[in-house]
Amino acid sequence: RSRRLAARALARGARQGALSTAAAQLPAAADVVVIGGGIIGTSVAYHLAKRGGASVLLLERDQLTSGTTWHAAGLMVTYGSLSETSTEFRKYTKELYSIVLPEETGLDAGFKGVGFVELAATPNPNFNRYAGDVTDRLSEYRRVAAYNRHLGVDVQELSPREVQDLVPLCHIDDVLAGFYVPTDGRVNPVDATAALAKGAKLHGAKIAEGVAVADVETREVVSDGGGRHREVTAVLTGCGRRVEAQKVVNCAGMWARDLGARLGVAVPNQACEHYYLITDTMEGVDPNWPVVEDPENFSYIRPEGDGLMIGLFEGDPAPWGPVPENFSFGEIQPDWDRITPFLEAAMGRVPETLNAGMKKLFCGPESFTPDGAPLLGEAPELRNFYVAAGMNSVGILTGGGVGKLMADWVLDGAPPADVDVTGVNVDRFQPFQATRRYLTPRATETLARVYRTHYPDMQPETSRSARVSPLHATLREQGAVFKDVSGWEGADFYAGDAAAADAYAAARTYTFGRPGCWKAWAAEHDAVRSAAALIDMSFMSKFRVVGADAGKLLNRLCTADVANDTPGITYTQFLNEGGRLEADVTVTRVAGDDFLVVATDTAHRHAEAHLRRHAAAGAYSASVVDVTA
Ligand SMILES: Cc1cc2nc3c(=O)[nH]c(=O)nc-3n(C[C@H](O)[C@H](O)[C@H](O)COP(=O)(O)OP(=O)(O)OC[C@H]3O[C@@H](n4cnc5c(N)ncnc54)[C@H](O)[C@@H]3O)c2cc1C
Known part of the structure; x- marks a missing residue:
């Protein structure tokens, strides 16, 4: 409630101060129009304005942060990603919130460098049905730590006792190690957005609240050679104003898919229920404890006021929608039956929480994508229409880096040479992957996987067989075990016959060592080298x-x-x-x-x-x- 009041106060203050809400004051034209005033749209506007050379207008349907941003838990973590691009986003964002924005704007973004610990624990038998070995988490996090160190993140491996020294109430019997980044911590998402908005204004951007974009105007362009493409020309607001725009950036959060769909642009993001619980005051809680992630119990824990916040990325999540157009500072009715087993497991990490009262069980929507990476860049269907959405619950902690990348991409017409955008480019998905039938189960599975062990050859279970080759039945008869290849079913290896393939899939476990199909792969390699092979490449x-x-x-x-x-x-x-x-x-x-x-x-x-x-x-x-x- 206090976060919501703060967000509303921010919006009120903004209205009374420099930020304009009156549609009547909208300019007739802007070089770049940013749609949406969450952390992402505000960061994009800030970075566009800071680079200069283009007039920037941000249009927010209601009030800044009113979509998802206002209720984020605010984890600001640089550990954990095996993507260089995402890790660089995180490092840049932490510096932006902790140093750059306060200096530039005089506003505190609410960053607290209390540290962060990722726990590697033995498998929770109730949840971790894929585990091949009790030390799999440790194997994974040692790999992640090595890679993150290579990218300049100061990750230290702690013993269970050292974890308990940092967080004395933490139960450590099943803990194998902790992975600690002393300078990570948490941030206040509303304050960070306010600082970005002020920075954007200081650099010359205009921000208008209470102005929804109802449509984006486009025109068809025919080239001399006869080729045709569409490009944006203007945005039309809900209050009937037309603002000419050279470029438009869709930062509409969980509304981004529908906004894109109206223009024929595929934006595969799906809102899901997302939970945290806040306890009453607890004896012995120190507000300077680090944030602790406990993936084996699908949870994270951090101090909140005089108690604790216990957040979930539960293994059995639920999609949410359709998203109402007027959903502002909104909450979702919690599904107690579904969430209780996960809450109980999470609270077991700090057993004192089981005796504490509960201040609030919060459920709000967050957008997830089919592969857990964001949707960024120029839409292949529509020139000069850019997307920055689908944040998979790391929109706050990557928001600075996302905004910087997008500003460069929009202003230069191409991403910067030193950023690998292959894994975040919105064009990596096909339109069928933005259909509800494909997207809803797959994006929900993305949320389920956030805290699972990330085995190298792990396969998605939902939305399979969206595309099959004409040879599919033949391959299956020959014992193919299939894997997901951009929505296609590709033969991963041959188990002997269809019954053996089914048995393999049913009993499948994963490993960081050699997978069970190793010998089958070896036989195929031998066949290719010593004889010949026919390989089905229909997915190309x-x-x-x-x-x-x-x-x-x-x-x-x-x-x-x-x-x-x-x-x-x-x-x-x-x-x-x-x-x-x-x-x-x-x-x-x-x-x-x-x-x-x-x-x-x-x-x-x-x-x-x-x-x-x-x-x-x-x-x-x-x-x-x-x-x-
Ligand atoms: C419970 C919970 C905990 C979380 N914890 C964390 C965390 O610890 N760390 C972290 O990094 N992330 C966290 N997240 C995720 C984070 O909150 C989101 O990734 C982030 O806020 C998304 O920002 P956004 O700008 O994309 O979307 P939003 O904040 O939803 O912003 C989109 C904006 O677009 C506006 N809009 C929509 N349509 C239009 C239109 N047609 N015209 C004009 N405006 C429009 C909306 O009003 C809205 O304000 C959490 C999320 C939840 C739900």
Whole structure:
């Protein structure tokens, strides 16, 4: 309640002060319009304005933070990701909240560097049905720690006793080790948003609250070569105003999918229920204790006031929706039956909590994506329309880095050369992955997996068989055990026959060592080396590039000469103007002006957009047809 009051006070103060809410004061045009005033939209606006050179307008439907941001737990953690991009987001964000914003704006973003400990414990038999070995968590976190140290995060491995020295009420009988980052901690999401908003204003951005974007206006552009694409021209507000825009950034949080869908843009994010409990005052709690994550019990614990906050990423989560348009500072009715076993396990880590009263069980919505990474970048379907959504419950702790990346991407028209955006680019998903049928179960499974052990070959269980090849039944008869390949079913290995494959899948456990299918893989490798193999690659992306200029276009994009008369397949790369790799492809000249381009599954829409955009920009007479399936 106090967070909600603070957020409302922030909005009131903002209204009374410099921030404009009156739709009448909206400018007629802005170079960049940012939709949504949560932590992400505010950070994008701040970084755009700070870089300068473009007029920036942020439009917020209701009040800043009123969607998801106001109720975030505020963990500010740099440990834990095996993505360099995400780890760099986290490091940058921590510095932004703790040093840069307070200095620049005079506002405290509420950062407390109390430290963070990730617990590696033996498997909880009620929850961890995949564990191959009791030390699997330890194996995982030692790997994560090594990688994070390589990226400059100061991770220290602690003994169970050292963990208890930091948090004396912590039960440690099952703890194998703690992974400690002394300078991590927590932040106040409302204060951080306020500081970003003030910084954005100081750098010249305009922020208007109470102004919903009802639609985005687009136009079709036809190039000299006949290629067509759509681009944004303006936003239309709910109060009937039109603001011309060169570029638009969709930071609408859990509303981002529907906003994208109205424009034909696939934004696969799904709101799910997300919980934390706050205890009454507890004896012996020190507000300077570090944040403790206890994944074996699907939970995290940190001081909150004179008590503790116990947050969950439960293994059996629930999707939420449809999201009402007027949902502001809202809560969801908790599902006590579903959540109680997880709460009990979580409270077992600090047994005193079982005797403490409960101040609040909070449930609010947060957006999750099919693979647990955010959706960032320019939409392949619509030029100059950018997306920054689907934060998978790390929107606060990555928000600074996300905002910085997006500002550079929007202003330069391309991501910076030193950031690998492959795993966060919104174009890695296909439109079918944004359908409710595929997305809702898969994104909910993403939440279920946040605190599971992350085995290298772990397979998703939901939304399988969205795409199957014509050979699927044949492969199954031959004993294929399938794995998920961008929504396709790909043969992972052959177990002998269909019954053996089913038995393997039913009894499957995972490991950081050699998987059970090791010998089957070895036999396949032997067959490929010593004889021959037929491999089903239906999941690869395939495009026909046809027309008088098809060869010229491909030779412009590829490193190799692909338009010569030598028969065969050319393995080559699409490079951009900076000489960086855009896609790894093969090109086959099928006939004179008819080429087949094959790219990997995850680069499907990236390669396609790259082809189409260059065909249009260079006025090449060439059409691109997706012939994948
Ligand atoms: C219980 C809980 C605990 C969490 N704990 C943490 C944590 O410890 N650390 C962490 O990093 N993250 C945490 N998160 C996640 C974090 O809160 C989110 O990732 C983050 O707030 C998402 O920010 P956002 O800006 O994308 O979305 P939002 O905050 O929802 O902002 C989107 C904004 O867009 C506006 N909008 C929507 N449609 C329109 C429109 N048409 N026109 C104009 N405006 C529009 C909305 O009003 C809203 O204000 C937690 C989430 C929950 C639910």
